[in-house]
Amino acid sequence: MKILITSGGTTEPIDSVRGITNHSTGKLGRELAEIFLKNGASVDFITTKHAVKPATTTNLALHVIQTTRELEEKIKDLLQNNRYTAVIHAMAVSDYRVKSTLERSEFASILSENLQKSKDISQIERTLETLATDNSKNKKISSNAEMLVVTLEKTPKIIQMIKQIQPNTLLVGFKLLVDVPREELLRVGLENLKKNNADFVLANDLTKITNDTHYGMLIENEKNLTEVNTKKEIAEIIFKKIKERGEYYEK
């Protein structure tokens, strides 16, 4: 059994020393890698610099990335060159990356110039669309400006590329919400499952994650869901489900 796991959180650079970071310790990803490795699987593990790594190293290949763009390249490369029983996409991926960074006065001056003919909403939106700055790794924004205006653009949905490249792999997605009722978690989880063409989604809630506990709802479809309360249990239920469905699929 060969498994691809993503873990940790991406960082999108604002400049050479600042970045927008998705905080993720990587503990759940590590737990997942350990259970598969312990049971004889080989694991490709895509992770980020500050995330924790599995202790077991036999049959483990580590791939360290930083940005969403690097993740996209790495995941495509691995999917094109390997056949995975399952892909478990536990990494917290930036939804947005920096498109432009301008000092307030520069921003106002560009906008004012572009609004000479029309100052309606669509003209403002079009102007925002044209802004783009090179967040080169070799530059650091001067800290003299009183205010900066930053535009962020959506990153591509990497999870949606997985089944496009490898339609027969089992895909496990993750959905993190913040302080919602159980029904809402289920509803958004099911929505997410369909949208990403995933086989399972682990829906969880930031307010129900502590050092010792990690409530999670593994959703397979409207009728099949399992609720667990620790990272270890999350890893165990995902392993069990992949093993059942994966063995069937590998026959």
Place this chain on the structure above:
Amino acid sequence: MKILITSGGTTEPIDSVRGITNHSTGKLGRELAEIFLKNGASVDFITTKHAVKPATTTNLALHVIQTTRELEEKIKDLLQNNRYTAVIHAMAVSDYRVKSTLERSEFASILSENLQKSKDISQIERTLETLATDNSKNKKISSNAEMLVVTLEKTPKIIQMIKQIQPNTLLVGFKLLVDVPREELLRVGLENLKKNNADFVLANDLTKITNDTHYGMLIENEKNLTEVNTKKEIAEIIFKKIKERGEYYEK
């Protein structure tokens, strides 16, 4: 000898799961703490969650903070209640924090409304000034918007508060530049020394920091500077200087 060291990098939340992070491992701060602890000093060590901590714990008090605001409160509190021979401010502090986060359409609509009378630059600037969103810890931005417009405001210069509260402490500041010639590093370092009313500034260049090496220029004034090439040497030269000047000052 009692020393206050700041280390690591602050994070400014965008929402409950995203933040603007100043990447800093805290390795230099740890090296500094170790040399002072080894030589019998007691150390107050302000640091951040992901930064490395000193191995020596005797005479060490750890204070973990996240945001620039929390750093400001903690540093003021410690300076008001302790007398330090020196304050070594090695933490990478966010220059900016998030003031507002809006979807492009919301942003354009607010702006358009505010520009009905005038669309000149100063009116755009005034409108930007009025934007403010609550980056509450309990909310996560929906990831449906194609583009977000974020305004960032300058954070207060915490280093400039240090001598105001404790004028007789020896202050060591840090200035990180990216890929500049030696003369430029010296010029900006001296400027920084005066601006922050510091006794020493350690000027360094991101392109001259690797796992093994860390070029640094410790500047005392136009005529007194020492150049070193590793974190260990940086810690040693700072310890030596503080010891010399601190002993004189403590007599």
